[in-house]
Amino acid sequence: MSKNGQALRVVIVDDEAPARSRIRDLLEDCAASFALEVVGEAANGRALIELLQRVPADVVLLDIRMPEMDGIEAAQHIQKLPDPPSVIFTTAYDVYALKAFELHAVDYLLKPIRLRRLHEALARVRSITPLSLDVLQQIAPDARRHLSVQERGRVLLVPVDKILFMRAELKYVTIRTAEREHLLEESLSRLEQEFREKFVRIHRSCLVAREHIESFERCGDDSGESGWVVKLRGLEDRLQVSRRQQHVMKEFGRL
């Protein structure tokens, strides 16, 4: 965050060009009495994350309903940045989100935005407490479309559709795509809850993507007992299905 006295660096995020230009106009009006500078614009959440890796900012005016990645998901990924900017959500109409914002005292502006309200929100920015990830996860109505991984001070977005399986390790969760592995600091049970529709638990410590399941195979394990393993598309290794979770195979027409 910039020090007091320096110009406030603002990023505008909205999928509609006229909406961005409207906010730009208003910010210009604000600039007369308020030191600020528009450092960038983005048309969706993904573009915003990429932008913020290059251009540091103090505050993001973030639309909620956007293609590719919506505002609430983007706000969650932003928190993993080394020096996350403050977020002020903007929305024209979203009953669900507004209720959640009121409940958790999250800052938001209603579009069309009034100059005075924008001015007040920006003046408050330096003093507001940053959004907590917990609150954002509670507010989010849908599962995320990406998981964000911190790597060497950068935030990497991994599309959930590309993930083959997630496995709980000691402190982390390993997520595996066809290309490589990533380490994630989240709990597996929480991930299971969020991605119930796309992933199924085959083992106490492992979730696999339903869409990538190729087959279930029977095999003998070391102790001589036979068990089942799952073969995933695009992956050589087989993953063990625990005895307890064998019922999930019924869904896929086995057993």
Next chain:
Amino acid sequence: MLAAEPKGATGGVSCTSRGWHILCSATASGARYGPKNPFRQAFGAVKSINQNVHRDALPDFRNLGVILRIVLIVLALSAFVALCQSDSWRGALPRFLELSAPVQPAVLLSILVLAALSPILRRLDYRMGILAVLLVELIIVTAVQRTGGQFFFGGDSYGQLERFWLFTVATTGFILYYFYLRNRALSPALTEARLQALQARIRPHFLFNSINAVLSLIRDEPKRAETALEDMADLFRVLMADNRDLSTLVREVELTRRYLDLEQLRLGERLKVEWHTENMPGESLIPPLVLQPLVENAVYHGIEPSAEPGVININVYKVRDEVHLVLRNPYRKEGNHHAGNKMALSNIRERLSLHFDAEASLKSSITDDAYQVHIVIPYRKEVR
């Protein structure tokens, strides 16, 4: 006098119950719009007008649903009479066939003649209409009795003409009374259709985003801002009108174009629209707000969720006596608002069937990566 009294009383009761009905739905929808909705009052005002515009009328003898009902009622009556006249189930069948010999030609002939006379009957007052229909039926039955009897039996083996007349008047009266009651039962539903049209109203999401887009234009492109505001005025004029009556295809398409112009303003390159209205019968009647809400759904579910440009394809054409409206948009799996879409579809389907009975249909399908809605309505030019 005695006969007239209960009738008047019945009318009064049904009036009140209809009043209640309207009152209830007004409160219910008021609650749905929420206390802060600025349009609630305007809608409320619309509702309170025209509560009793209901008018008794003859059924539309050219409507497939009406024809089917007439045939079924007569068949059922014949079967019932046959059962009464025979002492076993088995004996009922030959009796039924025997009855059908004069009854079926009379029914088929009646349907043809009444369909042909339909425009004339429509112009008559309800009572005169009933008399006319009875007269037509008596003539038909007399003709059938005479010619049929001579043709098959060379005499009046069908029985006395006076008995035929009695049965005819009874059956015709029964059928007309059935349609009278049905009309009464459906008329609150027609009022309801207007309310449903209100519910099919434009999403607030669209309203506020559009206002925001217009605001962004005012400084740099005031001309475009003016046009956009005019478009909005046109849209809301229709949305707030009494939408019980039928509109024309030309008007509905024009409204949809105004709506799409506004969406274009917000979405720019992302929204592409292909119109095919070369073979559109513009004067054909259609309930208002059928196409526009569908296109709004197409934008909301098919265009907005993607950053890539998408095409909405609208095709309106006439085949024989049917008007087809086909709407296609990209299908996005990610959209999880299908509940809202289904509600809009069932709302439109209901209104179509209220206006056109069995002659209208609405089908939706998902093919590959496209979502398609196909509406068929009968081609009609005059208001009924």
